[in-house]
Amino acid sequence: MIWFVLLFCGLALAQDETTGLSFSDSGRCRTDMCDLVKKVNLMSETLDVMKIRMNDSETKLRESEEKLKETEIMLQMSETKHQATESRLQASETKLQATESRLQASETKLQATESRLQASESQLRNSENQIRGLMNKETTRVAFSAALGGSGENFGPFNTEITLIYKTVITNIGSAYSSATGIFTAPVAGVYYFTFFYNTEKNQKANLKLYKNSERIVSAYEISSDTDRDDTGGNAVFLRLYQGDQVYVRMGDDAHVYGNDYYTTFSGFLVSQM
Ligand SMILES: [Ca+2]
Ligand SMILES: [Ca+2]
Numbered sequence: 043m044i045w046f047v048l049l050f051c052g053l054a055l056a057q058d059e060t061t062g063l064s065f066s067d068s069g070r071c072r073t074d075m076c077d078l079v080k081k082v083n084l085m086s087e088t089l090d091v092m093k094i095r096m097n098d099s100e101t102k103l104r105e106s107e108e109k110l111k112e113t114e115i116m117l118q119m120s121e122t123k124h125q126a127t128e129s130r131l132q133a134s135e136t137k138l139q140a141t142e143s144r145l146q147a148s149e150t151k152l153q154a155t156e157s158r159l160q161a162s163e164s165q166l167r168n169s170e171n172q173i174r175g176l177m178n179k180e181t182t183r184v185a186f187s188a189a190l191g192g193s194g195e196n197f198g199p200f201n202t203e204i205t206l207i208y209k210t211v212i213t214n215i216g217s218a219y220s221s222a223t224g225i226f227t228a229p230v231a232g233v234y235y236f237t238f239f240y241n242t243e244k245n246q247k248a249n250l251k252l253y254k255n256s257e258r259i260v261s262a263y264e265i266s267s268d269t270d271r272d273d274t275g276g277n278a279v280f281l282r283l284y285q286g287d288q289v290y291v292r293m294g295d296d297a298h299v300y301g302n303d304y305y306t307t308f309s310g311f312l313v314s315q316m
Contacts, residue, residue: 184218184228185215185310186309186310187309188214188219189208189209189304191210192303198297198299204292205291205292207222207224210303212307224291224308225289225290226289226308230312231283232282232316234280234312235279235281236310240262241272242264242298245266245269247297248264248299249261249296250262251291253290253291262276
């Protein structure tokens with residue numbers, strides 16, 4: 043109906059434009075119809091404007107939708123990246139835990155190794171001390187020999203038992219024997235070997251005794267006889283001595299020995315340190 047009115051009015055207007063006459067002037071168009079045509083024209087213009095606006099709105103809507111799609115795609119990409127990052131983070135955390143476990147195991151092994159090392163060092167120090175002790179033992183040298191001395195005359199007898207002082211020192215390694223007292227003093231604990239020999243002229247009596255501290259250990263004896271001649275005798279002994287023990291030879295009160303640098307001697311040496 044509207045399109046019919048518009049067409050009618052359009053033809054009327056076209057006729058009017060052809061003739062150059064206005065409706066009011068010609069009187070062929072009624073006033074209410076013209077108002078209607080004007081309103082219709084106004085509505086048509088308004089409709090065109092609305093169409094344009096609607097087109098613009100549709101265009102903007104499509105643009106907004108496209109932007110929304112792009113935003114969704116970017117969001118999906120971000121989420122994907124986030125998931126990938128989380129996965130990598132979890133993997134890294136797992137590796138970190140594994141590394142920490144290995145580190146703890148290594149620390150445990152290191153502590154065990156340190157304990158073994160300390161034990162080895164302790165054993166090494168003990169071994170070194172033992173070696174040092176053995177080396178000290180090996181380097182301890184004790185040996186002596188001494189003769190009674192004199193110009194070749196009889197020595198004794200005396201009214202009492204005396205300690206023989208062997209004044210002529212032949213050897214005295216370690217200086218354990220004293221030519222001033224006739225006494226040997228053990229510088230270290232160990233096994234020692236001692237000998238003593240005497241010479242007596244003809245029928246004279248000999249009576250020698252080797253002492254360890256105050257204890258007589260071994261003796262050598264020669265009886266007196268008018269038919270006997272010179273004799274040489276002696277004795278020997280191994281002794282277990284502690285440091286400071288003393289060894290010496292004493293002669294009985296009714297005996298004598300021959301005194302010079304060759305016959306009557308006292309000797310000893312350290313066999314093994316203990
Ligand atoms: Ca004799
Ligand atoms: Ca004899």
